Amino acid sequence: MTERFTKAAARNIFYGGSLFFFATFIALTALSHNYINNSSTDTKSLTDAVARGKHVWERNACINCHTLLGEGAYFAPELGNVWLRYGGDKDPEGAVTALKAWMAAQPSGIEGRRQMPQFHLTDQEVEDLAAFLEWTSRINTQNWPPKLSG
Amino acid sequence: MKYESQKVALYYFAAAMGLFGVQILVGLLAGVVYVLPNTLSELLPFNILRMIHTNALIVWLLIGFFGAAYYLIPEEAETELHSPKLALVQLGLFVFGALAAVVGYLFRIHEGREFLEQPTWIKAAIVVVALMFLYNVTLTVLKGRRTVITNILLVGMWGIAVFFLFSFYNPANLSLDKMYWWYVVHLWVEGVWELVLASILAFLMIKMTGVDREVVEKWLYAIVGLALFSGILGTGHHYYWIGTPGYWQWIGSLFSTLEVAPFFTMVVFAFMMVWKSGRRHPNKAAMLWSLGCAVFAFFGAGLWGFLHTLAPINYYTHGTQVTAAHGHLAFYGAYVMINLAIITYAMPYLRGRQPYNQILNMWSFWLMSGGMAFMTFALTVAGVVQTHLQRVMGMDYMEVQAQIALFYWMRLGAGVAVAAGVLLYLYAIFGPAREERPASIPTSYQPAE
Numbered sequence: 001m002t003e004r005f006t007k008a009a010a011r012n013i014f015y016g017g018s019l020f021f022f023a024t025f026i027a028l029t030a031l032s033h034n035y036i037n038n039s040s041t042d043t044k045s046l047t048d049a050v051a052r053g054k055h056v057w058e059r060n061a062c063i064n065c066h067t068l069l070g071e072g073a074y075f076a077p078e079l080g081n082v083w084l085r086y087g088g089d090k091d092p093e094g095a096v097t098a099l100k101a102w103m104a105a106q107p108s109g110i111e112g113r114r115q116m117p118q119f120h121l122t123d124q125e126v127e128d129l130a131a132f133l134e135w136t137s138r139i140n141t142q143n144w145p146p147k148l149s150g
Numbered sequence: 151m152k153y154e155s156q157k158v159a160l161y162y163f164a165a166a167m168g169l170f171g172v173q174i175l176v177g178l179l180a181g182v183v184y185v186l187p188n189t190l191s192e193l194l195p196f197n198i199l200r201m202i203h204t205n206a207l208i209v210w211l212l213i214g215f216f217g218a219a220y221y222l223i224p225e226e227a228e229t230e231l232h233s234p235k236l237a238l239v240q241l242g243l244f245v246f247g248a249l250a251a252v253v254g255y256l257f258r259i260h261e262g263r264e265f266l267e268q269p270t271w272i273k274a275a276i277v278v279v280a281l282m283f284l285y286n287v288t289l290t291v292l293k294g295r296r297t298v299i300t301n302i303l304l305v306g307m308w309g310i311a312v313f314f315l316f317s318f319y320n321p322a323n324l325s326l327d328k329m330y331w332w333y334v335v336h337l338w339v340e341g342v343w344e345l346v347l348a349s350i351l352a353f354l355m356i357k358m359t360g361v362d363r364e365v366v367e368k369w370l371y372a373i374v375g376l377a378l379f380s381g382i383l384g385t386g387h388h389y390y391w392i393g394t395p396g397y398w399q400w401i402g403s404l405f406s407t408l409e410v411a412p413f414f415t416m417v418v419f420a421f422m423m424v425w426k427s428g429r430r431h432p433n434k435a436a437m438l439w440s441l442g443c444a445v446f447a448f449f450g451a452g453l454w455g456f457l458h459t460l461a462p463i464n465y466y467t468h469g470t471q472v473t474a475a476h477g478h479l480a481f482y483g484a485y486v487m488i489n490l491a492i493i494t495y496a497m498p499y500l501r502g503r504q505p506y507n508q509i510l511n512m513w514s515f516w517l518m519s520g521g522m523a524f525m526t527f528a529l530t531v532a533g534v535v536q537t538h539l540q541r542v543m544g545m546d547y548m549e550v551q552a553q554i555a556l557f558y559w560m561r562l563g564a565g566v567a568v569a570a571g572v573l574l575y576l577y578a579i580f581g582p583a584r585e586e587r588p589a590s591i592p593t594s595y596q597p598a599e
Contacts, residue, residue: 021379028383032398035394043323060262065197070392073197074470112187114183132324135324150547
């Protein structure tokens with residue numbers, strides 16, 4: 001590096017540039033915050049049941065096997081659109097019943113197949129979880145995932 | 151070792167290596183579960199294993215960073231640490247918190263956001279620990295010589311503490327939750343952690359090559375500048391599909407592509423310094439880890455990140471084994487290796503020995519690095535096949551997993567090699583060391599300042 005590029009210049013570029021990019025980032029995040037609240041998610045239907053369902057999701061560390069909107073562990077299927085795979089958009093009651101049956105049947109104990117633990121959820125908890133997954137399936141994710149398979 | 155208080159680093163390094171062992175052991179177990187899924191499935195299900203695997207990693211890397219800071223700051227600031235006692239109390243508290251978290255996880259006591267599973271009281275303890283650290287090192291730096299290395303290191307460490315505060319915010323709206331969750335996760339590993347990495351690497355280069363400090367410091371500014379200019383807006387590559395606006399696809403694609411630049415610069419920097427100096431530092435193993443760190447960080451964080459960072463590609467690969475491949479090599483290359491480099495460099499001074507067990511240490515480098523490279527290739531191929539079958543053909547997730555089972559066996563094999571490398575490394579570092587360091591030999595090559 002030439003002498004014209006002094007250490008002081010390097011320092012100023014670093015601190016000044018970082019502040020500039022950070023400020024830009026904050027501004028864009030604020031815009032996105034607004035967009036999430038008003039456009040991409042349905043805040044009106046974010047009921048207590050949905051919020052409780054999110055806590056059921058968290059308490060049982062579902063994210064450490066499954067992905068949700070592509071984030072999480074890669075050991076078990078994507079669940080951001082599982083509501084649609086269960087046909088919940090056409091028959092919500094049927095989807096909740098199917099989810100209850102699924103949760104009750106775990107672990108399958110089948111040799112050589114990945115095992116989902118038994119979480120001992122109450123009926124209320126499964127219903128809340130279903131409400132959370134239903135709400136999540138309606139987030140505008142720019143059409144992700146590409147296929148119903150998740 | 152020139153300053154008595156640098157000794158606290160020894161305890162940090164020992165604690166970090168202990169947790170490294172836990173991380174690898176549990177990682178191996180998780181690898182076994184992938185191929186023999188009924189293993190421990192009721193006693194220790196996969197979600198708990200993975201939680202411990204990732205949390206142990208993050209915590210030991212942080213403990214390593216703290217140790218590295220306590221080692222290099224007295225030498226840089228040319229003064230004793232403000233309070234070595236506080237540093238030890240801090241370590242005790244942090245290790246207690248980490249162990250309490252791990253034991254809690256075994257009994258299903260955890261919160262449920264990825265990587266931030268620590269119960270709130272442990273998160274609060276982490277903040278207290280961070281404040282103790284920042285107080286200690288900031289006062290040390292203020293009373294001594296200020297260098298670019300300590301400045302960048304401190305900015306990085308303060309950044310770690312500040313961004314961690316977002317972990318306390320958990321809104322009911324999943325999209326908001328995810329957006330701010332990345333303020334911790336991305337701005338850590340693709341932001342301020344890079345500052346810590348680059349400053350430790352710069353310290354090692356000054357010490358081992360003896361190249362003029364002025365030159366190293368300019369490089370350091372260039373590297374960390376590139377890291378933040380690209381990395382901050384690069385956060386956009388996590389904002390493609392979580393309910394955030396479409397403009398992130400453009401911003402994220404552009405800036406995260408540029409995230410390769412700081413890693414490339416680091417490679418050029420490290421090799422230039424070694425080539426320019428012409429000196430041969432006696433601790434060859436530390437040099438190998440330092441250069442290896444630059445190269446593997448470039449491949450893991452740089453190239454493997456670029457592989458799936460463009461929005462039109464990420465649309466198909468997002469959340470597949472491609473992500474897993476990148477995650478493994480990036481963390482290993484950038485953050486594991488810099489820790490192993492500074493530990494390899496510092497241990498002879500901390501133990502009052504000439505560089506020891508060099509051959510063993512270098513063997514552990516090749517075993518671990520070869521294992522990680524093979525693991526990455528296996529997972530990458532698995533990810534490409536998965537992407538095609540699941541995301542293009544629309545095949546069911548579990549059917550696809552059965553198709554790629556072979557690659558999980560390869561990954562497990564690679565994991566065994568890595569574990570063997572870790573054992574060898576621990577023996578090389580903590581095992582018997584023969585020669586004592588004569589008092590008359592200078593403790594390090596000094597640059598012409």
